[in-house]
Amino acid sequence: xxxxxxxxxxxxxxxxxxxxxxxxxxxxxxxxxxxIPGSLSAAFDSARDVSVFSCILILFGQLHFLPKNNLFFEIxxxxxxxxxxxxxxxxxxxxxxxxxxxxxxxxEHWEIEHNRDQxxxxxxxxxxAKGFEGELLEQVLDVLMADNDRLLKVMIEEELGLSLEVxxxxxxxxxxxxxxxxxxxxxILFGYLVWPFAGAYIxxxxxxxxxxxxxxxxxxxxxxxxxxxxxxxxxLSVGSVYFLYNFVKSLGWVS
Amino acid sequence: MxxxxxxxxxxxxxxxTALFHEFFSMNLDEGSSPFLTPSARLWSSKLTLKTSxxxxxxxxxxxxxxxxxxxxxxxxxxxxxxxxAGIPSLIEAVEDxxxxxxxxxxxxxxxxxxxxxxxxxxEGALLLVLFSLSGSMEDFVVxxxxxxxxxxxxxxxxxxxxxxxxxxxxxxxxxxxxxxxPILIRAGEVVPLDGLVIEGTSSVNLVHLTGENLPVRKSxxxxxxxxxxxxxxxxxxxxxxxxxxxxxxKIIQLxxxxxxxxxxxxxxxxxxxxxYALIIISLSLFFSLILPFxxxxxxxxxxxxxxxxxxxxxxxxxxxxxxxxxxxxxxxLSVCAKKGILLKGGVILDALAQCSMIxxxxxxxxxxxxxxxxxxxxxxxNTTLLNATELLSIAFALEKNAVHPIAHAIxxxxxxKNLTAPPLTExxxxxxxxxxxxxxxxxxxxxxxxxxxxxxxNETSPSKAAExxxxxxxxxxQGKIIAVLRIEKDLFVFAFQDTIRRGMxxxxxxxxxxxxxxxxxxxxxxxVNAKAIxxxxxxxxxxxxxxxxxKLDHVTRLSxxxxxxxxxxxxxxxxxxxxxxxxxxxxxxxxxxxxxxxDVVLLHDDLDQLDWLMVKARQTQKIVKENLAIALLAIxxxxxxxxxxxxxxxVAVVLHEGGTVLVGLNALRLLR
Numbered sequence: 001x002x003x004x005x006x007x008x009x010x011x012x013x014x015x016x017x018x019x020x021x022x023x024x025x026x027x028x029x030x031x032x033x034x035x036i037p038g039s040l041s042a043a044f045d046s047a048r049d050v051s052v053f054s055c056i057l058i059l060f061g062q063l064h065f066l067p068k069n070n071l072f073f074e075i076x077x078x079x080x081x082x083x084x085x086x087x088x089x090x091x092x093x094x095x096x097x098x099x100x101x102x103x104x105x106x107x108e109h110w111e112i113e114h115n116r117d118q119x120x121x122x123x124x125x126x127x128x129a130k131g132f133e134g135e136l137l138e139q140v141l142d143v144l145m146a147d148n149d150r151l152l153k154v155m156i157e158e159e160l161g162l163s164l165e166v167x168x169x170x171x172x173x174x175x176x177x178x179x180x181x182x183x184x185x186x187x188i189l190f191g192y193l194v195w196p197f198a199g200a201y202i203x204x205x206x207x208x209x210x211x212x213x214x215x216x217x218x219x220x221x222x223x224x225x226x227x228x229x230x231x232x233x234x235x236l237s238v239g240s241v242y243f244l245y246n247f248v249k250s251l252g253w254v255s
Numbered sequence: 256m257x258x259x260x261x262x263x264x265x266x267x268x269x270x271x272t273a274l275f276h277e278f279f280s281m282n283l284d285e286g287s288s289p290f291l292t293p294s295a296r297l298w299s300s301k302l303t304l305k306t307s308x309x310x311x312x313x314x315x316x317x318x319x320x321x322x323x324x325x326x327x328x329x330x331x332x333x334x335x336x337x338x339x340a341g342i343p344s345l346i347e348a349v350e351d352x353x354x355x356x357x358x359x360x361x362x363x364x365x366x367x368x369x370x371x372x373x374x375x376x377x378e379g380a381l382l383l384v385l386f387s388l389s390g391s392m393e394d395f396v397v398x399x400x401x402x403x404x405x406x407x408x409x410x411x412x413x414x415x416x417x418x419x420x421x422x423x424x425x426x427x428x429x430x431x432x433x434x435x436x437p438i439l440i441r442a443g444e445v446v447p448l449d450g451l452v453i454e455g456t457s458s459v460n461l462v463h464l465t466g467e468n469l470p471v472r473k474s475x476x477x478x479x480x481x482x483x484x485x486x487x488x489x490x491x492x493x494x495x496x497x498x499x500x501x502x503x504x505k506i507i508q509l510x511x512x513x514x515x516x517x518x519x520x521x522x523x524x525x526x527x528x529x530x531y532a533l534i535i536i537s538l539s540l541f542f543s544l545i546l547p548f549x550x551x552x553x554x555x556x557x558x559x560x561x562x563x564x565x566x567x568x569x570x571x572x573x574x575x576x577x578x579x580x581x582x583x584x585x586x587x588l589s590v591c592a593k594k595g596i597l598l599k600g601g602v603i604l605d606a607l608a609q610c611s612m613i614x615x616x617x618x619x620x621x622x623x624x625x626x627x628x629x630x631x632x633x634x635x636x637n638t639t640l641l642n643a644t645e646l647l648s649i650a651f652a653l654e655k656n657a658v659h660p661i662a663h664a665i666x667x668x669x670x671x672k673n674l675t676a677p678p679l680t681e682x683x684x685x686x687x688x689x690x691x692x693x694x695x696x697x698x699x700x701x702x703x704x705x706x707x708x709x710x711x712x713n714e715t716s717p718s719k720a721a722e723x724x725x726x727x728x729x730x731x732x733q734g735k736i737i738a739v740l741r742i743e744k745d746l747f748v749f750a751f752q753d754t755i756r757r758g759m760x761x762x763x764x765x766x767x768x769x770x771x772x773x774x775x776x777x778x779x780x781x782x783v784n785a786k787a788i789x790x791x792x793x794x795x796x797x798x799x800x801x802x803x804x805x806k807l808d809h810v811t812r813l814s815x816x817x818x819x820x821x822x823x824x825x826x827x828x829x830x831x832x833x834x835x836x837x838x839x840x841x842x843x844x845x846x847x848x849x850x851x852x853x854d855v856v857l858l859h860d861d862l863d864q865l866d867w868l869m870v871k872a873r874q875t876q877k878i879v880k881e882n883l884a885i886a887l888l889a890i891x892x893x894x895x896x897x898x899x900x901x902x903x904x905x906v907a908v909v910l911h912e913g914g915t916v917l918v919g920l921n922a923l924r925l926l927r
Contacts, residue, residue, distance in 0.1 A: 101290045102283050109279060116431065139425075146414050146426040149275045162290070164274075169295035 036218040039176030044211040046180030051204040079185030090177035094170030303391040310340035340387040359528035366572035412447035450492025456687035457488030488686020570893035579882035586925035616823035617778035634746035652676035734787035889914020
């Protein structure tokens with residue numbers, strides 16, 4: 001039982017299973033904060049970021065922080081910079097998640113190879129909770145314990161709560177982020193060309209609203225709330241820059 | 256137990272559970288990640304190699320643009336070269352440094368990134384791309400080599416059938432089975448653990464373990480090793496070794512150990528590169544500190560000691576040295592590939608040039624490994640008056656549904672002769688011995704038996720039995736395998752023999768007359784058979800009755816003393832192929848395991864290409880030595896003047912690159 005104690009780290013088998021499920025959920029979660037396909041999540045997230053950053057840059061031009069005659073190219077350069085950052089970072093985040101998942105898999109594989117009695121105890125709790133009892137429960141455990149690969153699948157899915165063969169490749173997620181940046185950047189540049197300043201703000205607002213709406217659709221959440229909250233956050237961000245500029249200017253810190 | 260039956264159904268090959276096995280045997284490779292969708296796994300295939308090529312393409316574009324007015328854009332592109340080719344190297348270099356390991360990787364990375372500070376960004380980028388390409392190609396080869404163990408693991412069953420308290424069979428993981436546990440082996444199953452037969456009689460095939468494709472009878476008291484295939488009856492074994500100590504596990508360990516113990520040239524180059532890196536980095540630091548005192552120069556500025564030391568470091572970065580070996584080997588490998596000879600890495604050519612002996616496995620290499628019906632001999636007066644073709648028809652009727660090698664030989668011959676099997680009734684299998692039936696032939700019904708003589712020995716008078724045994728011994732001395740056919744009271748002997756591969760005799764004679772190698776044969780077969788085959792082929796030296804570990808001992812000893820090329824095909828040859836100076840396997844006939852463990856694969860099974868290969872190996876070795884000399888000379892010509900300040904950095908770079916180009920051109924001669 002010494003081993004059992006080490007394996008469960010002083011907790012009961014049930015507490016261990018609950019803790020393992022929580023670890024699995026954390027490992028599988030995305031930094032973008034959603035459970036929708038990684039590439040779409042990354043695309044919407046990038047589009048929103050590019051819109052907000054571009055609007056702030058355009059505001060700087062409007063407030064004479066930057067020369068207005070170069071603003072069009074400055075927006076392009078900002079979009080290129082953000083495009084590279086969002087694409088690369090999205091890929092890195094996805095690879096980090098994959099590494100975490102692989103670590104969990106490796107850890108569970110080691111447990112199955114070396115702590116078989118404890119794994120059986122955990123399985124017993126999982127399957128008892130499903131309604132298996134007595135001899136039938138023991139038979140199920142015998143069958144599951146007979147094949148290590150199948151046992152690993154059961155433990156990964158049922159103990160850690162992870163899904164197999166569902167994740168996109170990190171590069172796919174990166175492409176999503178890149179496309180999101182390009183679409184948002186192009187839309188804002190078009191808005192700026194058609195109607196300098198106001199057109200760009202409107203285009204930025206539309207991009208934020210559309211990406212908020214699509215995220216809401218995929219996440220199956222309240223759509224009006226998703227659109228309005230995203231627009232409000234974007235406005236709060238750009239508005240804060242504008243009003244803080246006026247405040248700082250009133251203090252005479254900037255000319 | 257119905258629920259059990261449903262749950263124990265085997266998984267399809269593409270299931271996630273099948274992926275676990277591959278994932279762990281490939282050392283957690285992303286390309287077999289069970290979490291990724293099948294299409295996403297394809298994206299991961301050779302990703303580092305693809306990235307290296309992408310970096311090379313971007314570098315070419317940057318270099319082309321550097322000659323146009325858009326030079327600023329070329330620096331933008333260079334940034335991506337440093338990102339794709341440099342960052343992985345930088346991470347590895349930092350990790351090596353944290354482990355206090357100063358090696359050639361650290362030197363190259365340090366030199367490449369330092370070059371940015373003294374205006375040599377293109378030089379640095381080129382170093383990184385070359386370095387990244389050679390590294391990713393090495394990873395690719397290593398990945399391929401790992402497939403060998405995967406093949407063996409797939410052969411090894413992971414479950415065994417045991418009995419519950421009521422005597423009902425159920426499956427358990429072999430890891431949960433302790434010594435003494437009775438396990439059930441059904442017909443057709445592979446034995447999962449070593450055991451002693453406690454119930455049942457059957458024939459097993461040990462082809463995966465010994466290379467000899469023959470049925471071996473096992474009855475109570477006999478030992479059966481893990482990896483043997485049960486052919487017809489049901490056996491109950493008492494487990495004698497746990498899964499960690501089983502025979503199959505030992506073979507896996509032998510292959511692992513053998514793969515880890517090579518190659519010599521690579522080890523030498525690793526040691527050399529470590530020493531070289533440490534010396535160059537130390538000298539750079541030393542020069543940057545000491546030069547102001549010797550030449551009365553400043554530390555900083557274009558004439559300063561730091562600048563000169565960095566120039567020395569870049570000039571001494573072993574670009575040509577790194578290229579000297581792989582480009583020569585790559586050229587030789589590609590010309591070999593065109594001839595249908597696949598070599599797993601260039602160092603194999605070097606090892607091959609050192610070999611003075613060639614050892615051949617017998618079964619499957621010198622011979623086809625398939626039994627052929629040699630002759631049919633009547634032992635009594637033929638009262639049934641059947642001729643040889645009619646006897647073969649009856650044997651075909653008895654054996655047409657059997658799976659062991661003797662049955663295959665009879666079935667092949669019957670099909671060649673276009674024979675029809677007469678109808679059978681009351682067919683019965685006698686596990687471990689043979690089959691009986693009533694055969695309807697020419698309107699008459701005959702009781703027939705085919706199999707081992709042991710089963711009917713008691714029904715024969717002692718004097719007749721002794722006479723028959725004498726004939727059997729004579730046939731065995733000729734290397735023949737025997738089966739008895741009894742029709743009513745008449746006895747006939749079917750003699751089978753392993754057939755020598757077509758053209759092999761001429762090949763061996765040519766190899767002998769070349770006088771480049773001493774030839775010998777290693778086999779798990781018994782001495783009589785081995786001698787018969789060696790004599791008919793003209794091989795002077797042979798070792799018989801060898802278990803895989805004995806074969807490995809011979810190969811290890813001979814490899815150390817003479818340099819040995821081992822030619823084999825079976826799974827049992829895999830450890831020896833790995834341990835030999837050079838393992839050569841025939842691609843068409845070789846088992847996946849042997850192909851994976853070998854260094855050279857002859858795709859067309861054409862052994863007469865060996866002498867051509869030998870010449871190419873020697874030529875490659877000569878060019879590698881020339882390239883090493885050119886590379887070292889180029890480094891010397893570039894570093895010393897750069898350090899002394901006699902030549903500007905761009906001249907040092909030209910000298911440095913000149914060496915690289917010369918090395919490349921010299922290596923291309925191997926393509927002829």
